[in-house]
Amino acid sequence: MSPDTHPPLDLVSPAREHLPPDPAEERLAALYDVGGPGTRHVRVNMVSSVDGAAWGPDHRSGSINDAADFRVFRVLRALADVVVVGAGTARAERYPVLDRPDGLEHLGGGAPLELALVTRSGTLPTSVLDGARRPWVVTGRGGAGPAADAVGADRVIEVPGPAGDGDVDLVAAFDALAERGLTRVLSEGGPTLLATMLAADVVDELCVTTTPELVGAGPARIVSGPGPVGASSAPPVPATLGHLLVAPASGTLVARWEVRRAAPGATLP
C-alpha cells in the first residue's frame, strides 16, 4: 500500500459502552444474534496472537486465548445450532460431544448443541465418541466407511467433492446440515478447514479475537493450507467490520467481521 494513494481517515476510540460480566450475557448475545431458528448463517470464531499465531507453544489454541475471548466463545456456542470443526482440531483439542455452556442454555431455544466434524479420512478422536450423543461427520467418499463404523451411517453426511476420494463439497455440506435443521453454524476452525471454507465461499462472518501476546515463529496463522509460502493466487476477499470490542484490563481485541461473499456469477470489486 502506498500512503499517497490513501487519503487520511478519522480514527475513533472503541471504548464507548461497557458490557460488564453478566451471568445471562443478554447484551453480548444481542450483539451476536443472527436471527431465530431457521436463519442460515455461517460464522467462524478464531483466536490469534498479535503476531498472527493460531496456537501457542503446546500446539493448542487454548494457550493463546484468555478470559475476554472465552466470554464471547461461550456466547457464540450458546447461539449456534451446530459447531463445525476440522478433524485435526478435534484431535488436537480432544473435543468432546458438546453441551450448551452452563448458564447460557436459555440462548439456545431448548435444542441440544450439535457437533459436526469435517474429515477426509474418517478418522475421529475417541473423545467425540465418549458422550451419550453422537457427532455428525461430514466427509467424502473415502471417509464415509470409517466414519460410519465409528458413529453409525445415520450420522454421516457424505458429500463428495470433485477432486477425488477424500474431497468434501463444503457447499453441499452446509446445505445438508440445514436440511437437518442445523442452520446457525459456528465453525471453531481449524486453520485448514477455514482456508477451505473461504475458498468455497461459505463464510458469512469471521469473529477474530486478538490476544495481547506474541508467540514467535512456528505456528500457522488462522488460515492455513498446503499452498506455497508467500503466495496467494486469489484476490483478497473484502471484510466489513461489524463491531470491535476491547477488554480494557488486558488489551484483548474482539472483532466481528462480515465476509463479503460473491453473488453467483459476480466478480467482487
Ligand SMILES: NC(=O)c1ccc[n+]([C@@H]2O[C@H](COP(=O)([O-])OP(=O)(O)OC[C@H]3O[C@@H](n4cnc5c(N)ncnc54)[C@H](OP(=O)(O)O)[C@@H]3O)[C@@H](O)[C@H]2O)c1
Ligand atoms: N486459533 C484458533 O482459533 C484455532 C481454532 C481451531 C484450531 N486451532 C489449532 O489449529 C491446530 C490444528 O490445525 P489444522 O489446520 O490441522 O486444523 P483443522 O482444519 O481442524 O484440521 C485439519 C484436518 O481436518 C480435516 N479437514 C479440514 N478441512 C477439511 C475439508 N475441507 N475437507 C475434508 N477434511 C477437512 C482433515 O481431517 P482428516 O485428516 O481426518 O482427513 C484435515 O487433516 C491445532 O493446534 C488447534 O489447536 C486454532
